[in-house]
Amino acid sequence: MADHRDFLDISECTREEVLNFLKEASRLKAELKAGRGCDELKGKTLAMVFQKPSVRTRVSFEVGMYQLGGYALYLAPSDIGLGKRESVADIARVLARYNDGIMARVFAHSDVLQLAEHAEVPVINGLSDLLHPCQVMADLLTIKEHKGKAEGVKVAFVGDGNNLCNSWLNAALRLDISLSLAIPEGYEPDGEIFERATGANPNVFLTRAPAEAVEGADIIYTDTWTSMGQETEAEQRRRDFKGYMVDRELVGKAKADVIVMHCLPAHRGEEITDEVIDGPHSVVFDEAENRLHAQKAILVELLK
Ligand code: CP
Ligand code: NVA
Secondary structure, X not given: OOOOOOEOOHHHOOHHHHHXXXXXXXXXXXXXXXXXXXXXXXXXXXXXXXXXXXXXXHHHHHHHHHHXXXXXXXXXXXXXXXXXOEOHHHHHHHHHHHOOEEEEEOOOHHHXXXXXXXXXXXXXXXXXXXXXXXXXXXXXXXXXXXXXXXXXOEEEEEOOOOHHHHHHHHHHHHOOOEEEEEOOOOOOOOHHHHHHHHHHOOOEEEEOOXXXXXXXXXXXXXXXXXXXXXHHHHHHHHHHOOOOOEOHHHHOOOOOOOEEEEOOOOOEOOOEOHHHHOOOOEOHHHHHHHHHHHHHHHHHHHHO
């Protein structure tokens, strides 16, 4: 039995754990803003394994470890050759001998599960093709700040049923949030994750119509139509997602004080217009900043 915990999937957390992470994130954020250092991870190291590019995930984990008194190592896609130069299990065993934690951004979700199975230190999912749980934790923190609460809100997710959408379904599995998805045919979220969320939360539903999804929404959320690794499908996807752009007209159908969120990177002029992402409803840069604070809470909980 492992004597540590991982952070791979929001569905593995209880409601209380999710809310505690948010509380701890707010505390760490306030300490930082007040100029008080927290060296809760003094002398600890985090190995960061990347199979895909990143701005926010890499920088926020690296800066977060530094601010907590620790150190993070960036391992680029070509450095390790996860599963190619060496098996995922052996990489996990070796990294765990040098480090207090591993954060991994991978293609196949099974790779992050394998890392967790074989590493004797905590493993954090920094995005897989299936899930992006750290992003949704930062999103929940952003919602808590802008709406005064992380529960009792209505989120409308417009676009691709991708890793972000799946992680939102996992959030709706655990928290009292209403989640309406506007997804075109053929791009639905993972079936099992969707069934589990709708089975547990009566306020989760899927429609083909963005206008229906955003009715009464406190939050409109979108993400790229073409995720990392799907680049060859970009043209087809642009055609299939026609009508799913978050523009002024769509925002006007939600609550007057709706906030617009996007995990970034954005493809301006595709899933979202410049006018909306740069406009008064957008909170995308607060959201990006909150990656730092939310992940510091996860790091402290797992590595301390
Ligand atoms: N939102 C997010 O994960 O950004 P990066 O891909 O830049 O890390
Ligand atoms: N769905 C996107 C998120 C990027 C942060 C991707 O997987 O590329």
